[in-house]
Amino acid sequence: MRPVHPAARSVACVILGVTMPTTITRLIALGLVAAAAAACRSASVAGGPGLIQPGAPGQEGRTVSVADATDLSKVRFTPADVRFMQGMIGHHQQAIEMAALLPSRTSREDMKLLGKRIDVSQVDEIRMMQDWLRARGQTLPDPHAHHQPGATLMPGMLTQEEMARLEAATGVAFDRLFLEGMIKHHAGALTMVRELFAEPGAGQDGDIFAFASDVEADQQMEIDRMGALLRELQR
């Protein structure tokens, strides 16, 4: 089912295309050459008509080799992309830890549901980010690394003291702390996306581009929803 290598066909075309010496054979040759030309035309279609790369508007295009056309080495992931994915895993993990506090500390059903949503979506995204790193042979971070003393926290992440304060709270006080913390946390994810796109060469990998764009859209949406909940609490 794979396309036939065009070189294999062009060899046959060249052999058939050799002209014959005598007058008598010339007539036969004409027929042969015509047949060969037809065969070569269709062959070149079957094997691929060659790759054309147009130029910028107003510029001429050019023929490119398969190797050049498929050389994506310049748009591969960069260290910044890897750092983004690695950092986002720990970032997401903290959201899961925060959401895990909800069932025992809030009495609001809408808050519990919010927590469940955060939990499933962040768990699934962590898995996806791990796949992305694994497929590129990159180091998988320990999702709990941020618990270690002196660990570098990604933007928006709660410090150990802030987490402790959240854990100690209950009722409406907890709800408020949770929403404020999660809004700050999600805003940090937006910062991470902005910083990623501010790094030269980052976000060129198609998958990273799609993921970062979606993180931006999703987290902004959740920030807006949590903001509305928070205003409701403060009424």
Next chain:
Amino acid sequence: MRGLAIRVGAVAAIVGGVVLVGGAQQRPADPQDPRIGLKAGLFDAGVAARNMELTATLPRPRGFFDPAQPAGEPSGPERPEPALADGTGAAAPAALAVPAAPAAGQPAGPRPGTPPARGGLDFANSDLAFAGTRMWVGNFHGFNTYDIEDARKPTLLASIVCPGGQGDVSVWGNLLFMSVEQTRGRIDCGVQGVPETVSKERFRGVRIFDISDLRKPRQVAAVQTCRGSHTHTLVPDGKDPSRIFVYGSGTGSVRPGEELEGCSGEEPDQDENTALFSIDVIEVPLAAPQHARIVNRPRIFADETTGAIAGLWKGGDHGPGTQRTSVTNQCHDITVFPERGLAAGACSGNGILMDISDPVHPKRLDAVVDRNFAYWHSATFNNDGTKVLFTDEWGGGTRPRCRATDLPNWGANAIFDIVDGKMQFKGYYKMPAPQTDTENCVAHNGSLIPVPGRDIMVQGWYQGGLSVFDFTDSANPVEIAFFDRGPLDQTQLITGGYWSTYWYNGHIYASEIARGIDVFRLTPGEFLSQHEIDAAMLVRHDEFNAQQQPKVAWPATAVVAKAYVDQLNRAKAIQPERAKAVVAAMDRAEGMRSSRDRNAATVVQQLDTLAGQLETDAAAAAGRDQARLKALAETLKGRAARLK
């Protein structure tokens, strides 16, 4: 296709057991469905088909797949993948180990930016466009042009390298339009990307090619937009044939104003000139396409009373047990129906209906939400313009969302009747065969199959295959044909399957993300007769872009009449004697050319009499039967008129 992020992960877990309210729901899956348990493989997967036949298939051409990963890159969550086996596994530089953490049992891999190149979506086939005997297949890496004069033997005419994704294509005369959204897109079609964060070399927007020479297209314009162009829609100007418009829908991040003047990605309360919450209207002077430019960014989501530009769905769920729907700050895709002056926008959190009689200033007529929709993705009108069907791309197109555990109303189509310019929800349709968790699957692109008297659509479901269904009864859609292959891989999810499946001049053409292109023909069965297929085959377009929906009219011929008769017989809505007489009279007329033919006058009289009787029958009938009886009477009258 929206990308890699899991928009709503494993949500079935939350709502498991919760019965969702909200309209008709189709019957549960058939455990005997032949689509269950198909063997996996790139080019040797198991196949199941009903009422249709695969007549041709061609793999993606060279230059449009990664030789190291012909299928694409695995992204499945099921099991860890071993480190790359090419021996380039140098230790990761220490700087990469941020945050500092013990590697969770995984070996360090190659340096970023080093080979081997991986597939991913970089070479994915995307949308299709048609003109004459040509088909253009968009690809994240460029586009390919095929000769489809013989639908059984499509041949590749040209391969054009010009990356940027998604590469959706439309055609208009000698111009080909292409959507570009990724930050790697370059004005000069280069494959090397744009490492600078701000650069004049970057291109995100709508490219326009002159394809007078099919084998050597020339880029004549590249219209830059703030969010790039995820999809686009051609909109003819009914009053001025010297120009057309393009509606550009951008869904990506907004680029900085330093790169393109006037671009702002702020929320509306921070910047009222934000590039969010709008679409791009591009004017293209056909005689000078190089002067194409943005002429409007209409605020089609604005609140009708306050004028606030963020006037529609704010994002979030609709209460316990409901789907989480994305915020409406973009359209994903717009389908126009110029004959009716209508457009249907599938706009993230809403489905919207617009009046486009002034194409530069589309005016919103109605907006709907749906508690089962995650992301409003695309739209298709029925041929009468009395219904609109929206798709929900739950999971973004890269996730498996057709498993037995996934709700049948999620990631489905929602069908609305259009009554007095307002949309009324009627029912859902989802391809009914459960798929595996290594098959990305959700509702995607399709088109109508022009069978007179019925609303029939063919639709791609990524690795869920393609499904042909009848939504004549909007509340009770029924599947009538399908084709499906097993997954690309048994153990890992590799993004693939049907991006677009469109009917064009007698065949169904399908772009497969990883496997290339497929061509199908319909075969008759209990749900669809040969006459109905033949009547659909009569419809011919010079050009076809699915997002620019044409209104179809059928000729007054015997096969069209027989298609209606088959439908009326199936519904037991016509007297058998009457049906026989109609068929006999149309057959007699078939060989005649004009009033000079012998017996022409007799046949004319027969047709007119029968038409009158059918009109009487119609007056006593109701609903769809009445419409078919009337249409059949018109067909007979039309045929008679040609013999007078």
